[in-house]
Amino acid sequence: MLLQRLLEREGHRCQVAGTAEEAMSILDRAPFDLVLSDVNMPGESGIQLAPRIGARFPQTAIVMVTGVDDPKVAANAVQLGAYGYIIKPFEPNEIVIGVMNALRRRELEIENRRHRERLEELVAERTVALLSTVEELRLAHQEVKNAQEETIHRLSIASETRDEETGAHIQRMSRYCELLARHAELPEERVELVRVASPLHDVGKIGIPDRILQKPGPHTPAERQIMQTHAEIGYRILADTGYQVLKVAATIAHTHHERWDGSGYPRGLVGPAIPVVGRITAIADVFDALTTRRVYKAALDPHVSLEMMVAERGAQFDPHLLDIFVRSMDDVLAIHAAFPDETAPPPY
Structure with missing residues (x-):
């Protein structure tokens, strides 16, 4: 398969599924970073598959591929959780860049989620320890604030560097x-x-x-x-x-x-x-x-x-x-x- 060869040349390990059910079965057996799905497939469509993947495998990114240049389909795919939308015919670099950007966004979201969890742990630890001084409270608040601003800055840079x-x-x-x-x-x-x-x-x-x-x-x-x-x-x-x-x-x-x-x-x-x-x-x-x-x-x-x-x-x-x-x-x-x-x- 052309897409598989192209992505494997870029260092990605790929597995091919012929239907939505086969894709879900593969995901059940092992975690994957990203799913590249055609909109039109035998049986269940890619548009129907996207929310199923999002619900059961929230850390897996999904990018839609279609031969139909329809903004309504694109908007629907995005609303249902797709990280990107690639229209055929496409250049090989477009697929490579689209996958790279989707994986980068996925990493940022996972990092942000872990960051929030760590901040919550930090607050819980501080609460359990019954912070006793105003200075300790101020430092804890500043630590949370600095961490939030760092996350925001990194997300901002990620979005701006794409144009x-x-x-x-x-x-x-x-x-x-x-x-x-x-x-x-x-x-x-x-x-x-x-x-x-x-x-x-x-x-x-x-x-x-x-x-x-x-x-x-x-x-x-x-x-x-x-x-x-x-x-x-x-x-x-x-x-x-x-x-x-x-x-x-x-x-x-x-x-x-x-x-x-x-x-x-x-x-x-x-x-x-x-x-x-x-x-x-x-x-x-x-x-x-x-x-x-x-x-x-x-x-x-x-x-x-x-x-x-x-x-x-x-x-x-x-x-x-x-x-x-x-x-x-x-x-x-x-x-x-x-x-x-x-x-x-x-x-x-």
Whole structure:
């Protein structure tokens, strides 16, 4: 089988199943890191197989392969737990990269789960030991906070390195969002949560095929629909947590592409129904996208970018928050200058 030979050349050990039932039987006998499944198979389809694998083998990633370029099928596969979606015909490198990215995301999720369990053990140990001093309590809290921020930073880097965005983008996003949240007079605890969580806004891009994510130009309507699934993917990655900062990150990932007038995605939320953390991140993300260079465009002047955004006041953006952002322009420009994209590619 072509796929088996291709992946074995890359050092993976593979086993082939002809049907969904045969695949489940193989998984029952031994653990596997990843399942590469066709959407259309004899008997049960790949779409039906995905949630079964997710329920019984949650540490096994699944990537769907199909000859049908249908955004609805892609979105359905992602919602049912697929880590990726590859369309035939494909280049060998596309399969290799798709598998590599799915395995990387799986490792991050497993590491994050273990990390949460370790933090819970840490808290339990501290509780059993009946921490007796304020300093010990402060150090324990700081240890948990530092561990959370490290996890968030690593997830942010993993998502950003799949396209042309840089570490500087993560830094700018965090600071733009912190600035806007503070000037909007959110409670200080909420400001800190936004600062830490906002870099994970695009973590769902981990699940988008590279040929779409890295395309140097406009997407087709079908590609755009697949691209838009990253909001749902990001939410699914982050939502299952007991930690407030990751809950905020999940909300940001899910809602930063919603629009004030209700024409955004994925749920078409309108006005105040969009969580404020999503509205804040939307403004920061668009400003950063306009003012930084991409492979398909030059960077725009910040003042020109702001004029374009003001034209969308009350349509794309929360008018009150956008007004605050405009009034904070001196601070915004200072952040923009402090974290330049030193290795940004020239526009073509």
